[in-house]
Amino acid sequence: MSELYLNGAFVAPQQAMISVMDRGFLFGDGVYEVIPVYAGHPLRAAEHLQRLDNSLRAIGLQVPLSGADWSSVFTRLLAPDPMTDQALYLQVTRGSAPTRDHRFPAQPTPTVLAMAKPMKARDAAVAEQGVTVVTREDIRWLRCDIKSTSLLAAVLLRQSAQEAGAEEAILVRDGLALEGSTSNLFIVRDGQLITPPKGPLLLAGITRDLVLELARGDGISTQERDLAVEELRQADEVWISSSTREVLPVTRLDERSVGDGRPGPLWRRIDARYQAFKAELRRAAA
Numbered sequence: 001m002s003e004l005y006l007n008g009a010f011v012a013p014q015q016a017m018i019s020v021m022d023r024g025f026l027f028g029d030g031v032y033e034v035i036p037v038y039a040g041h042p043l044r045a046a047e048h049l050q051r052l053d054n055s056l057r058a059i060g061l062q063v064p065l066s067g068a069d070w071s072s073v074f075t076r077l078l079a080p081d082p083m084t085d086q087a088l089y090l091q092v093t094r095g096s097a098p099t100r101d102h103r104f105p106a107q108p109t110p111t112v113l114a115m116a117k118p119m120k121a122r123d124a125a126v127a128e129q130g131v132t133v134v135t136r137e138d139i140r141w142l143r144c145d146i147k148s149t150s151l152l153a154a155v156l157l158r159q160s161a162q163e164a165g166a167e168e169a170i171l172v173r174d175g176l177a178l179e180g181s182t183s184n185l186f187i188v189r190d191g192q193l194i195t196p197p198k199g200p201l202l203l204a205g206i207t208r209d210l211v212l213e214l215a216r217g218d219g220i221s222t223q224e225r226d227l228a229v230e231e232l233r234q235a236d237e238v239w240i241s242s243s244t245r246e247v248l249p250v251t252r253l254d255e256r257s258v259g260d261g262r263p264g265p266l267w268r269r270i271d272a273r274y275q276a277f278k279a280e281l282r283r284a285a286a
Contacts, residue, residue: 002080004115005073013115022111024093026100028150030111031055035088036119036243038278040078041285042088043243045071047206055147056092060104064092064112077116085119087244091149119244127271130251130263131167133240135229136160138171138178138201145200157181167248168240170232173201177232180240183248184208187227188237188266197224207241214273220266237264247274 003010006018023029033052036043049070053063065073074088091113097105140153158181161169168180178196179185184205186195193215198204215222232238238250238258247270249263 001115001117003077004113005077006113007111010076016113018111019096021096021098021100022093023095023097023105024091024111024149027102028148028152029059030091030093030149031059031061031147032089032091032149033147034243035074035090037074037078037086037088037116039085039282039285040082041281042074043278043281044206044210045074047209048243051147051204051206052090052092054145058143058146059094059148061092061094061108061110064110070114073114074116077114081118085121086116087119088114088116090114093149122246126248127263127268130249130258130261131240132165132252133168133170133180133238133250134161134164134166134254135172135177135232136169136181138173140171143200144179144202145198145204147203154181166252170240170253172229175229177227177229178202179205180242183240183242183245185227185232186211186239186241186247187232187235188239188264189231189235191266192221192223193266193270194223194225194227196227205241205243207243207246210277211239211241211247211270211274214270214277218269218273220269235259237267239267239270247271 001013003012004016006016033048035045035048049067056063093111095109095111136157157169168183170180170185171178177185179202186193196202212222236259238253239247241247249267251258251261
């Protein structure tokens, strides 16, 4: 990373500084967004920026930059490596105030950060082996639809999964499986693709919506409804999705095999559609 964007200027990472009084540092009082970029072409930038807008409005902040402004920032950040797959990270906090006070400052000046970094290459082994997940009780707050920088609960849950030798923790609240600590959740049952509905207890994933769109375009029946944890355990296939990890097949859940213990046929079908969608983005950018 040669430079990042901070409060209207492009600076080297080692020169980027914020006040220790910044509310993002003191309280986690901010929101963020991650946008995957393929060969210089952001995946559904408008939808990601709308979600950022939704998160900002939910915490009482105005959108700091217009769509055109963000686009200019993205162009500058992506320019040094235009053909590499990258991830754009955006963060907006409520800025700093003279004293540490839980109450909002009367006239906040948001801190705005954007940076890009290369995405990890797709792991070919995943298509053959899948990934392992574990279930964990959801200890997060009740507004998981806000993409908040206050991520300690998610950090602890993901760390718990790692210590158990798993890729992800599937979060359970009141007997319902909701999503992963850093991902959305799908199951396949009798040829139907099922995912929990949008609401305050999970993040409305842009990749999640794309997966549903691709499935419907391929004639696959889909449902958005509550998903009991026992139904998760009995699923023919389980998937997790996120912007930077795309769609991963789950082959082990809490030390038990999912289906026959291999990535399932519906996942292979959707993964092929997803990779074709990415290829179209790259061609459009060429």
